Amino acid sequence: MKKNFDLIIVGAGPAGSAAALTAAERGVSVLLLEEHSQIGTPLACAEGLSRSTLKEFLDIRPEWVARELSGSIIRNPKGTEFTIEYPGVGWVLDRKRFDPGLAEIAVEKGAVLKKSVKAIGIQDNEVVVQENGSKNTYSFKYVIGADGVASKVGVWVGIDTRLSLSEIEVCAEYRLSNIVVNPEYAYLIFGSKYAPGGYAWIFPKSKTSANVGLGLSPLKTKDNAKSFLDRWLEEEFPGARIDEKIFGGVSAKILKRFSGRNFSLIGDAGRFTDPLSGAGIANGIKSGVIAGRNVARILRGQKSHLEGEMKAEILDEIKWHLRVRNVYLKLTDDDFLEVFRIAEKVFAGQTITDINTHHLVKQILLSCPHLLKLGFRLLF
Template identity: 35%
Template sequence: MKCDLIVVGGGPGGSMAAKTAASAGLKVVMLEKRQEIGDPVRCAEGVSMKGLNRMVKPEPKWISSVVKGARIYAPDGKRVVMSESSSGNGYILERKVFDRGLAMQAAQAGAKVLVKTRALGLLRKDGAISGVSALRIGEPLQIEAPLIIGADGVESKVGRWAGIDTTLKLPDIESCAQFLVHDASIDDEYTEFFLGNSIAPSGYVWSFPKGEKLANIGLGIQGSRSKPGEAVRLLRQFMKTRFPNGKVVEMVVGGDPCSGPIDSAIADGVMLVGDAAHQTDPFTGGGILNAMQAGIIAGEVAAEAITACDVSRSGLKEYDDRWKEDIGKIIAKSFQLKEFFVKLTDKDLNHLIGSMAKEDMSKMDLAGMLRVLFRLNPKLLWGLKSLII
């Protein structure tokens, strides 16, 4: 099999890359190692409405619910409510349907999608990358192409095969667990965040409503503060105290990169997209939209590079330049925020949330909230001065 571009991984990043490149006229093959695209889910499924609408026209069946705001709880139970803000409005997706929908769009744009096909390694000819060796439904398959996009997720191998070290250190990955829960007390219109070092050390607990009293309730803890089975143990403990009658109908686990931007997501003949390139937001943990944006950029650069017959590192440099300028700047800022916030004690968190009691947060987004927090707590947050102001 021969093509211009092989995309390894059929998540949102891979599908957007494949769709963009195929629309630009490239012959594209997208490999998905699982037999089903989008399943099992490893995600809390929340995205900003504005961010998603900018990149695709969402189909109604992709969306479980629309939320209009967020409540953030301090360890002592005090809370701050943000609503009706531009970033407070969000979709909670149905990833199983959403991922498949995006893969369908890639296929409709002309990309060939191969499921249950796992990349085993890169092929090389005269030192240059010449394709991917794969196993398709258990049978060997060689696909020839001068350019590979690795959108192969948190467990990415493409980068490491190409000489980009994407191994995550424990402080740079969150260990996560999530239940899909039915409970009468779930508010279908608000996301909720619970902070505290005893409930989720250097992370947080989230509740993302999926409609009809269902919610993704999960948590992430910093890898360096994790021990075997800790994420699931803490989640069960949280459920016992906060949702003792909650009915669990699904379980999801995963690792979320929070390393900040990597130095370079390219090598000769290779570009990395999404979790594979640690493009998740280190502060919020959100990765879907960043992966899609990077996928679009990589797809465009792939088309240019193939047309110009230059897939060398220098020919692909535009991808690095563009993703860093776009999502990279926010990821870098979020990494510094994360590094600061993971060190806060419960006393600090109580103080910060409590300080906003008299403020009107109803029209505020995350950046706005951080500015208010800084104004009210300059001493505690002085280290973030350059980031917030």
């Protein structure tokens, strides 16, 4: 049995598998470790993926998609809605097919995938694993931590990945069936009654099923996310069947350091989640692809562009969104009503092909004089 690999990747989520397939197709010997027996299970995700954030980093196959979306329906704290028509905006994935599908491509490219193998430590250039009830080791030249939001690899390589209360959104989500939803649109719902410091969502998987959840800032409420969700669902979907309950967190943080001489952290482990939307699938894939191609360069003795590419493709936007989030966390429901009024003017009745957050934020600030002062202080 092979014990030595160029690259060991801990975690076969979208980030780990994207890194594995990218490195393997460049001739790198890759070991991809996944602690669970089934990839994509259990899963903490609403499965929404926007085409514009993913860019050309991966072609989404039809068999991975539950719904193709045509836009969003935005609801304000008073329950009023408007629709953003944005054909081809993205997908609600079926991650129980998508995650294993991506890992399968990595295997086709030559990566060795080991399921039910849990990494439990790193010693020198070896990953220590728990495998078939006993300890084992595999050696690497380079190791990638793609082990999700609760990453241990970060700790093992000496990176402080801890999240304070201001750097996390706490989420609760149920997979519901026996409901009626418009399957063409993702619903985004704002207001302190539903999700203080965050938002609530309905991501349809069919006409009668959806991922319904919310993320909130623990700075804005002492109540827990589950209580908010239960109260809302009683009002929104009485009689729904709850097929699965999901609880988790998403980060709103940039690490001081996500890589070193022979390691890097990617996806949620590297805190690459978008701090405004909480979306991490696209940035997970992007960070995986970037890490995969740079590890291949490093192992060939070529110059690495890892830091620069991560900055240009992911971190500059996260930095901007962290600033916008600082303003967002200060908004009252009355401010939301004002922002909603302006956004409705910008979007309603139009067919959109792109959303530029810089442009939108500027328009909102210029139209709301009392937000302008706060906005300038926190944004610039």
